[in-house]
Amino acid sequence: MYTTSSVFLRSLANAGITHIFANWGSDHPALLEDLQRQRSDDGQTLANIITCPNEMVALSAAQGFAQATGRPAAVIVHVDVGTQAMAGAIHNVDRGRVPVLIYAGASPFSSLGEMKGSRNEWILTVQDIPDQAAIVRQYMRFTSQIESGKVVPSVICRALQIATSHPKGPVYLWARREVMEEEVELSAVKADLALKKWPSVEPAALSARAAETIARALLEAKAPLIIASHSGRSRDSVPLLANLSTTVGAAIVAVCPSAVAVPFSHPHFVGFTYLNRASHSHHLAKADVILVLEADVPWIPAVQAPNQNARVFVIDSGDPLKIISAIGQWHADAEMLCNADIVLALEAINAAAAKQIQPTHTSLIEQRKSDLTTEHNEWVNAMNNKEDTWPERSLQDARATLPNVLGMLRRTIEQQTPSRSLDKTLILNEGITNYPLVWQHMRTEMPGGQLTSGGASLGWSLAAAIGAHLGVQKDYELIVSIVGDGSFLFCVPSSAYWIARRYETPFLTIVINNGGWKAPKMSMLGCHPTGYGSRAASGVELSVGFGPDCPDYSQIAVAASAGWAWGKRVGGNGGNLKEEFNTALSEAVRVVLDERRCAVVDCVLESI
Incomplete structure (x- = not known):
């Protein structure tokens, strides 16, 4: 016997999903049954099933898998409560732009035994809510209800197509228990949509005008600065950024990074900052040209803003205005906002810089490179002293x-x-x-x-x-x-x-x-540097400590x-x-x- 669940699991495998991080519940009988059928028929399941006793752990594991491999993973959770139990991990896969497919079952809609999968447990009634997907919709790139086994392959292909297109991110599918129990013919299980006909959207290139303008600005600047946050999520960008900095003699600062933006040893790399309490690099205030790469928060204007006369260029792969990311109030005083794949953008700027560089630029660039190398070495020596x-x-x-x-x-x-x-x-x-x-x-x-x-x-x-x-x-x-x-x-x-x-x-x-929790204490001191809390004897007294034991x-x-x-x-x-x-x-x-x-x-x- 084959069911919608058979089609669902095979479609995931056909779409390239190799690992499913699962937290099982009363909405998953047909899935568990088909997995056992696979073991009986084939000796193994189509995808690796990783049992996770906690939903947030399941989604975080799927995120780690996708971040490390560059391939999406799947997560299976339980109705409304399992959806909610993914908790902060939902935020992380959204903000981290990580492609993960989340599937949640839903309570049956029938209660008289008229359909397979009808309600037969008390809990199925209290877990039925009007709009389950609303719990997570504002974090998802796509949500959809599966309403028949006949549409499962196309729903999964569309979901993964969206999840893996810029700006990448999570998608959420759900289905009622009766739908997942619906019997289907073997032909429906073996039907295979051509995944190659559901490609991710091709990365957007940087326009020639933008590449030439940015390259010229960097070459002619007195103090160019490159702010890199998440550019390293595209690993091919790392050598390209290193080469651009070497060519134009620009300082690189990693601001709130989520991946390696440039090798630590690059002589023009001068620091990391998470913008805590005016901790931005001193290069921000003096930079006359700033190139911002894949940054949600390049600086905090009220705390430490860039030079008001600086020329600012922002490049983001898919969401330069943070609309899809659903960040409410966001702005950067920029001359140019560019929606372009970071690898294609850096390739174009590198090519434009190599074409435009003139002997008149050489002296200034070499002086910048020398100064930055000295600063980098002093920074490393200071860290060595602290370590030792x-x-x-x-x-x-x-x-x-x-x-x-x-x-x-x-x-x-x-x-x-x-x-x-x-x-x-x-x-x-x-x-x-x-x-x-x-x-x-x-x-x-x-x-x-x-x-x-x-x-x-x-x-x-x-x-x-x-x-x-x-x-x-x-x-x-x-x-x-x-x-x-x-x-x-x-x-x-x-x-x-x-x-x-x-x-x-x-x-x-x-x-x-x-x-204990140092972050709440630091936030308090940022707002009340000399208030009552600043005089607390310990984190325990302030209620952010885990002591005394x-x-x-x-x-x-x-x-x-x-x-x-x-x-x-x-x-x-x-x-x-x-x-x-x-x-x-x-x-x-x-x-x-x-x-x-x-x-x-x-x-x-x-x-x-």
Whole structure:
């Protein structure tokens, strides 16, 4: 017997979906039945089914898979409650422009037993709502109800066509239980729409006029600046941006990045910023030409605005006005807003710059390049000093700094991985208030070698590591999740480490344990720098701390995986911190590499 669910699962596979992250419920009997039919008939399912005991973990894992592979994954959740339980991960896949297909079942519409799948449980009545898709519609690129098994292939093809076209993002499909139970002929299951006839929209090129104008402006500028945020999501853009900066002698600053925009060692790369409390690069104020690449927030005008006379050019792949992204109030004082694929745009600007460069430009460009190289080297030397300056051993209440820990982690990876480098290590950065420090001290060179969620919801990194491992385990020697203690709890570690054990996806977790939520405290100080809150004795008093007895995060992972994961808390007792962290990090990396198990190092740092 074949059903709409048979057509649905085969259509996903035909469309290239290899992994389905599923959280099952009362709306999925036909799907579960057909999956077992596949196992009985073929010995395996058409797609890999990853059971996820939490919906937000499921969607975050699918996001990590899609970010690492560049291919969409699918998520199956349960009616209205499962849709809501995806929670902040919905925000992340939207803002991160990640192609994911989400399917949710829905309660039956019949209740007298007149159809297969009719209501036969009390819960099916209370889960029936008027407009289930409305829960997520403002975050989706496309929503649609499946109303018959006969239209399933075309609905899936259209959904994925939209999800993988700029601006990429999530899509949401749903169907009533009776529809998924509808019996169909074998011919309907075997019917295969030609996916090649449902292509993604071809990337838009930058106009010749725009490319020539931007190239000329950069060449003639006294202090050109390139702001790159999400351009590295298209990995081919990384060498193109590096080449453009080299050609025109422009500084590069990564502002709220979600992927590697340029190799860390590029001599014109001068910093990361998440715009916290006027932390933008000093280059912003003096730049006379600014090229903004794939940025949701290039600067905050009320805090630190660019030179009012600067020429500003904005390039975005598909949504330069943030209309599809549904960002309410958004504006950049720009001379030109360009809707163009970032790779095609950089290719065009590079070609235009090479064509236009004149001997009269050479002297000024060479001086800029020399100044930027000096600044880059001074920046790196300052970071080296921070990494190597450990607290005095005699101080009983001393705490290691995050630069201490990250510098040692980076060197440990370089010493213990087979490649003896970070080139085959994937870093998942959910440091939140410590985002910039993680970017700075891990010093990633390779395109795609470090990622963030691209959104603002916490709880992405652990599940993303699982999804990434399932998608690209052959490409990386080591996957590392670097996560704040607050974010760690949002990640639903009890579910995440169970999944990691079940599907054998080992990764290293570094918990930045500063005793609570630093971000709310920093936001408060930004508005009330000398108010009552500024005089609070501790994060606990301010109600943002997790003390006085914080959870042992490493042992949560051990318990959730039934002892499979390895975990250790370090740094809380003074003493020889350098030796303690070195021993723990070395063992953690060894466990992941040699024993193929998860390892968690709970790093106790100075408390908020």
